[in-house]
Amino acid sequence: MTTKPPLRIGLLGAGLIGREHATLVLKHPGTVLVALADPSPEAVGYAASLGVPHYASYLEMLDKEALDAVIVALPNALHVEAGLACVERQLPMLMEKPIAENVAAAMRLVDAAEAAGVPMLVGHHRRHSPDIREARRAVQAGELGDIVAVNGMWLVKKQDRYFDAAWRRQPGGGPMLINLIHDIDCLRYMCGDIESVQAIASSQARGFAVEDTAAVIFRFTSGALGTFMMSDVVPSPFTYDVTSGQALYFHHEPENCYYIGGRKGTLALPMMHLWGHETADGDWRDRTVRRGLQPVFSSAYVNQLENFIAVARREAEPVVPGRDAMQTLAVTLAVDRAAREGRPVPVAELFAET
Ligand SMILES: NC(=O)c1ccc[n+]([C@@H]2O[C@H](COP(=O)([O-])OP(=O)(O)OC[C@H]3O[C@@H](n4cnc5c(N)ncnc54)[C@H](O)[C@@H]3O)[C@@H](O)[C@H]2O)c1
Incomplete structure (x- = not known):
């Protein structure tokens, strides 16, 4: 050899x-x-x-x-x-x-x-994390059925000193372009491309020019809808870095922060809880049961x-080609624009301007 x-x-x-x-x-x-x-x-x-x-x-x-x-x-x-x-x-x-x-x-x-x-x-x-990869596999294999509703959270409390650098208090230096981009990349990787976005941002909690909190709505190319809450003033474990144990410098708190709802069931991750009814024809009057997907653990x-x-x-x-990362960037910039201009923004709009 x-x-x-x-x-x-x-x-x-x-x-x-x-x-x-x-x-x-x-x-x-x-x-x-x-x-x-x-x-x-x-x-x-x-x-x-x-x-x-x-x-x-x-x-x-x-x-x-x-x-x-x-x-x-x-x-x-x-x-x-x-x-x-x-x-x-x-x-x-x-x-x-x-x-x-x-x-x-x-x-x-x-x-x-x-x-x-x-x-x-x-x-x-995050695309190299076993849970994200397994979620993508399950979605693509149709194990959740057609994807209908996606939900996610990034709720953390950043330290006050983080904002000593003036650029972090100005538009463009906030969590939308620095942190949300990771979640958008994960959602795209797991659930397919995002076609258009809407968003409301607030800077009420910290009082800086830049947003500290935002509510985002996605329309996926498949027709699925998604929502995402982000804030950098809320103490919580509900952020992928903490819930997954895959990050380099965060503690691990096993919880879920992404929920992918399909017509056959819902996958909550990174704990990989797969929820559904006992039988394929079960409905909301029947028990929901939780099974687990078991990705092999490794370091992203x-x-x-x-x-x-x-x-x-x-x-x-x-795993993340440049052209694909450019699409993630475009979706993230579309979210920022949607919040600033108070209107739905098609992601294609960003490309039409190049
Ligand atoms: N994937 C992740 O987990 C992750 C985490 C943090 C940062 N990032 C990304 O990594 C990049 C760096 O972020 P960071 O937090 O390490 O920033 P940083 O400010 O800590 O480090 C940047 C370094 O680049 C150096 N530098 C500046 N100009 C240079 C030049 N012309 N030539 C060579 N070096 C130069 C600076 O002196 C500094 O040491 C950013 O794009 C950020 O978005 C990714």
Whole structure:
């Protein structure tokens, strides 16, 4: 048996999530961390602590180091220019979410990567969670029947200091574009595409210009309807990061936060409770019984890295291709627009403007 040499990875951005990626890459037998690029003074000592070369400029790192692939964990506004630099150098990338700041920029990167044949995996890590994958399988296999009604929650209390950074108090810096995008990606992955959205947002609780709470309505392409409640001022375990135990830096509280209702039954996850009547012709006068789907437990971030290794070696398709992540971004931006303008927004409207 031939063993493949480990994938040589360069890291762009060694902040919060970049350091998590570095730890995963260092631990995985199929990867080596070759170097990192980050102009912040703290990154110098951090690179030294890992024993890898440090670059202030990612372009210099891309040109000087022998890399097989890169992880882009830069601020959102830098994703596209960094991505294009990687495309130019034929470097497969794990691009953090959101793929870009707007649909036009996302389109530029996706078109360039596809035209150059450079593989890209976008960091919507929840798709790599076993429960989300199992829910998608069950929906696609018709085990819930036609999907009719979908419901979800993201209710957390963020710490006051989180809002010290002025941009987090301004429109665009709030939970809709930073957090809801993960839930929208999960809902799309499990239940199919979203065609149009409506939303009401409120900033009453914190009093900032940016929203702290929102109620969202989705119409799926299949015809199913969905609702979603989000707030960053409500203490609760009802957020996927906490209920699933799949996140890197949250405690685990086994609860449900997504409910997928089909004509044969309802799946509540991540606990994977499958509710229905005992017989196919049962109705609301009959008992509901709970069965459980049993996905094999694993870690979403490790699964994500493993998919990336295979993608970079051109042995597998990305679980989150760039074009798909662009659609998730468009739905999220449509929700933001729907709340600001007080009208239903078709997702296609965002693409018509590019
Ligand atoms: N998938 C997830 O679980 C997850 C979690 C957190 C953040 N994110 C995403 O990851 C990205 C980074 O978020 P973060 O929270 O780590 O931010 P962060 O601010 O903690 O880190 C960003 C890092 O990039 C560095 N940087 C800035 N300009 C640079 C440049 N020109 N070249 C190289 N480095 C540069 C900064 O110095 C900083 O260290 C964002 O797009 C965010 O949406 C994803």
